[in-house]
Amino acid sequence: MRLSPDEMIFWQHGFLKLNATIVFTWALMLVMAVGSKLVTRKLSTGLEHSHWQNLLEIIVSGIEKQIEDVGLRNPKKYLGFLGTLFLFVAMANLCTVIPFYEPPTGSLSTTAALALCVFVAVPLFGILDQGLGGYLKSYIEPTVIMLPFNIISELSRTLALAVRLFGNMMSGVMIIGILLTITPLLFPIVMTALGLLTGMVQAYIFSILAAVYIAAATRDRDPKPEPAPNT
Numbered sequence: 001m002r003l004s005p006d007e008m009i010f011w012q013h014g015f016l017k018l019n020a021t022i023v024f025t026w027a028l029m030l031v032m033a034v035g036s037k038l039v040t041r042k043l044s045t046g047l048e049h050s051h052w053q054n055l056l057e058i059i060v061s062g063i064e065k066q067i068e069d070v071g072l073r074n075p076k077k078y079l080g081f082l083g084t085l086f087l088f089v090a091m092a093n094l095c096t097v098i099p100f101y102e103p104p105t106g107s108l109s110t111t112a113a114l115a116l117c118v119f120v121a122v123p124l125f126g127i128l129d130q131g132l133g134g135y136l137k138s139y140i141e142p143t144v145i146m147l148p149f150n151i152i153s154e155l156s157r158t159l160a161l162a163v164r165l166f167g168n169m170m171s172g173v174m175i176i177g178i179l180l181t182i183t184p185l186l187f188p189i190v191m192t193a194l195g196l197l198t199g200m201v202q203a204y205i206f207s208i209l210a211a212v213y214i215a216a217a218t219r220d221r222d223p224k225p226e227p228a229p230n231t
Helices: 020-039 051-072 075-097 108-140 146-181 186-218
Strands: 011-012 016-019
Touching: 011 020, 016 020, 016 146, 020 051, 020 075, 051 075, 051 186, 075 108, 075 186, 108 146, 108 186, 146 186
Parallel strands: none
Antiparallel strands: 011 016
């Protein structure tokens, strides 16, 4: 049993390796890019929309609503990054129904790369929102004594994101593999369906945590003003 798609080697020359993680990651990105191009090539502004456009609008509006609920007042500003994170992790796990496919999120290298994306995006959005001086000042609030603790917090939560996603994805694949060897076919099918649900939940949690970290970096948590009552 393979613990990671890194162990599936398609080509190797010296220290250069082309494993399943690289192949399935790039294949998934290609499918998503081509799919988005096909869905968005004939968008309509009229009353009649295609089924694909309706699905696209539901997904986009749903992601925007979740971003706004986290506390980010301008969800469109963060939609590209957070939406891509969610869709990549979700699609990586939904494609597990394809024979011989292994989700790249089952590799620690992929989950570490996703966590590093969040690690870079959090200060980037913070600097864009508050300026370089304002963002760096947040590391010494309320006192300069907090500087090392804030730095450790940045590093530890990045590691936690990677390990959390990797552990959940790998454990699901391992459980299904073990059940295939000791139980009839029906039960692993049920577990596979449960694994798809778990994958969607992990995609949601990963993107929401990223949104929470960005909201903390931008300090974009001011409550919306309530509308004045009609008199």
